[in-house]
Amino acid sequence: MPGAPTFVVQLHRATSLHYDFRLEVEGVLVSWAVPKGPSLDPSVKRLAMQVEDHPLEWGGFEGVIPKGEYGAGGVIVWDRGTYRNLREGETMTDGLARGRIRFALDGSKLGGGWSLRRFARGGDNAWLLVKLDDDAARRDVDVTSERPESVDSGRTLGELDDR
Numbered sequence: 123m124p125g126a127p128t129f130v131v132q133l134h135r136a137t138s139l140h141y142d143f144r145l146e147v148e149g150v151l152v153s154w155a156v157p158k159g160p161s162l163d164p165s166v167k168r169l170a171m172q173v174e175d176h177p178l179e180w181g182g183f184e185g186v187i188p189k190g191e192y193g194a195g196g197v198i199v200w201d202r203g204t205y206r207n208l209r210e211g212e213t214m215t216d217g218l219a220r221g222r223i224r225f226a227l228d229g230s231k232l233g234g235g236w237s238l239r240r241f242a243r244g245g246d247n248a249w250l251l252v253k254l255d256d257d258a259a260r261r262d263v264d265v266t267s268e269r270p271e272s273v274d275s276g277r278t279l280g281e282l283d284d285r
């Protein structure tokens with residue numbers, strides 16, 4: 123969809139392996155670190171720790187962050203595409219402030235509706251990422267293990283680190 127806001131998910135092997143889930147909102151990438159990555163199963167809630175917003179350009183980064191720099195380690199673009207706000211009458215910014223957003227992803231691996239909501243008992247930065255129950259939901263597919271490769275280069279994180 124031309125003109126639609128973008129999303130990107132970067133698989134990042136820093137101190138620990140995580141998926142950086144990022145949504146373009148008002149010119150920046152609002153970002154969460156998801157240790158286990160997204161699940162297509164609507165019964166699975168994935169912890170998503172909100173981190174600082176990133177510049178849009180960062181969403182195109184694939185490579186190795188050098189030792190000694192913040193987040194040192196390999197990064198691949200695991201999925202990317204566009205999204206649509208599913209909350210009529212509420213902007214993404216207002217939804218983020220309220221701690222509840224719903225959106226539909228149009229990516230290579232991830233599609234359909236998703237929710238992110240702040241998880242009160244987890245602390246200020248803790249959210250839960252959950253697939254909505256729709257046609258794109260899958261209970262029998264582990265998308266993170268079946269599709270480990272970069273959507274930009276086809277490389278896995280291991281192949282990247284070996285360069």
Ligand code: MN
Pocket residue numbers: 134136140142155193
């Ligand atoms: Mn990261």
